[in-house]
Amino acid sequence: MLTPTRVRELRAFAASARLLNFSKAAREVGCTPSVLSRRIASLEAAVGARLFLRTTRRVALTARGEQLLVHCDRLDAVLGELAEELQPQQGGLQGRLRIHLPRNYGIQRIAALLARFMVAHPAVRIDATYDDAYADLVASRVDLAVRAGRLVDSQLVARRVGTMRRYLCATPAYLEHAPPLRDPADLKDHRCLAFSGLRTGTLWQFTRQRQRRSVRIDPVMQSNDSKAIRDAVLAGVGIGVQGDYMGDPLIVSGDLVEVLPDWQLSQSPIHLVWLPGADRVPAVRTLIDFLARELGGC
Incomplete structure (x- = not known):
């Protein structure tokens, strides 16, 4: 084992x-x-x-001795590099960050924010994965993740940064020729498209003030990709x-x-999540604060 005592002997x-020249x-x-x-004698005893x-x-x-000196030169180089790494970073944030985001929400709402962050901090490198699959932050070595919906992993640190609203939509042309739609129960008479990523699947649950209503639909199309649902609705x-991140612009434009x-x-609540202690890295901490501010969290 390379103990502090052994390192002193190697340096001697x-x-x-x-x-x-021993005096010099x-x-x-x-x-x-x-x-x-004494240090050299101890080292000779260890080497044999x-x-x-x-x-x-x-x-x-x-x-x-000549062989050992070659290794000592390598050790000095490694220790020198390590000493530099342990110094406070100068000239702004640095490092590589691994980020995991929900696919469509991440692309629509966060990709542009990450680009802005990198322009402001050009020494930071980002590996972003857009994927709806659950990511184990330890196994995947993820520094920061964005999650939509209820959190289930109590081992993570979380910061809520917003809420995603979901709603039903259709084109004006479809509604013009479709059966009347005044109550959730009327959906049984309509062609419905289901996003299979919803926890309730084909059971659409509605609330209005204190009223609750659930409707089991028989979808003409199902997909785990919200963009595919959007395109079919359009x-x-x-x-x-x-x-809302995908539907609001289309509502404003009148397309839906x-x-x-x-x-x-x-x-669905939107959270930033990370492993305990990860936010002690300056680049991670700064990115968390930036995303929380831009996404409307506190």
């Missing part, structure tokens, strides 16, 4: 090997010649071989669920109309 040996080597490493000699050939006039390295296939606006579907 390396200085002596380079200078071939002792001054370089900050000890007395007698302490230096003599490292120096000494006469009254001359000091030379043995073959084993094509006039039927009525589908959209998150919100259906049953008085009845509310479930909302």
